[in-house]
Amino acid sequence: MALQGSLSDLALPDVVQLVSVSGKTGVFSLTGGGAEGKIYLKDGQITDASVGHLRGEAAVYEMAMWQKGQFIFTPGVESGESTVSRSNASLMMEAARRLDEWRVLQRKIPSFDLVPYFQPRDPGHDQVTLSPQEWVVVTKVDGQRSIRELEGITKLHAFDLCKLLYGLVASGLISLRAPQEKAVQGTPAGPSVTTLLALTENVRRIAEEIAGPGGTKSVEKQYRIARTDIEAGKGMLAVASMVDQLARSISLLKGGGEAGEFLRRVTPLVQG
Numbered sequence: 001m002a003l004q005g006s007l008s009d010l011a012l013p014d015v016v017q018l019v020s021v022s023g024k025t026g027v028f029s030l031t032g033g034g035a036e037g038k039i040y041l042k043d044g045q046i047t048d049a050s051v052g053h054l055r056g057e058a059a060v061y062e063m064a065m066w067q068k069g070q071f072i073f074t075p076g077v078e079s080g081e082s083t084v085s086r087s088n089a090s091l092m093m094e095a096a097r098r099l100d101e102w103r104v105l106q107r108k109i110p111s112f113d114l115v116p117y118f119q120p121r122d123p124g125h126d127q128v129t130l131s132p133q134e135w136v137v138v139t140k141v142d143g144q145r146s147i148r149e150l151e152g153i154t155k156l157h158a159f160d161l162c163k164l165l166y167g168l169v170a171s172g173l174i175s176l177r178a179p180q181e182k183a184v185q186g187t188p189a190g191p192s193v194t195t196l197l198a199l200t201e202n203v204r205r206i207a208e209e210i211a212g213p214g215g216t217k218s219v220e221k222q223y224r225i226a227r228t229d230i231e232a233g234k235g236m237l238a239v240a241s242m243v244d245q246l247a248r249s250i251s252l253l254k255g256g257g258e259a260g261e262f263l264r265r266v267t268p269l270v271q272g
Helices: 012-020 056-062 090-105 132-138 146-155 158-171 192-210 213-229 236-254 256-270
Strands: 001-007 028-032 036-041 044-049 068-076 114-118 173-178
Touching: 001 012, 001 213, 001 236, 012 028, 012 068, 012 236, 028 132, 028 213, 036 256, 044 056, 044 090, 056 090, 056 158, 056 192, 068 173, 090 158, 114 146, 132 146, 132 158, 132 192, 146 158, 158 173, 192 213, 192 236, 213 236, 236 256
Parallel strands: none
Antiparallel strands: 001 068, 028 036, 028 068, 036 044, 114 173
């Protein structure tokens, strides 16, 4: 007989605990947050989970934060894969920690439908010191995409994406608007010139590290071209062109393997 109910009445960790202590094998099918997911158990232990583009533990954490939705447990259904190795207790403890942190994040980010946009800032006060993951987010913000759309583009877990956005909002680099609100006039559609110049410096450092002393001149040449193009208003296209040319140079100097490593490290920063 299937077990079913509402996540608003019984949180997922409590539901999992209820089924796991009985040592059951089966699958939870969940709906919530505009998505559908599955959590598989074998002899009471979670073995596999999936929701959207997430798999394994990340998927469990995502669904554990759903405060509204429905669940149904169908016994006897097994997954052919094993993507979870942590114990149920460990998973639920981490899920509870994230849920506490999520409540804090929701003070600034109450909905995934909100649209991040860049705040107009004086050049001298522009935010340019960002972590690699923050660069991934910043370069995808265009003033039109919602947080949910950014989640799909960046492939970041919703929790991790909102943590990054929380910091960017707190710093004053980015603000959030409701989807029905019109974009504020005068706000930049993408990263500012100062921010893009800082991004080219990051790309240059990675290229110099991989190319070595023999590639210094080539790296510097492409860096200067990119700076000129950015100042001429070419935006992220200038950075993408710089990356392409540097990958070619590194391939000639060090081989395809090193060029691939360079692209692996910088492509997430410049893909639209």
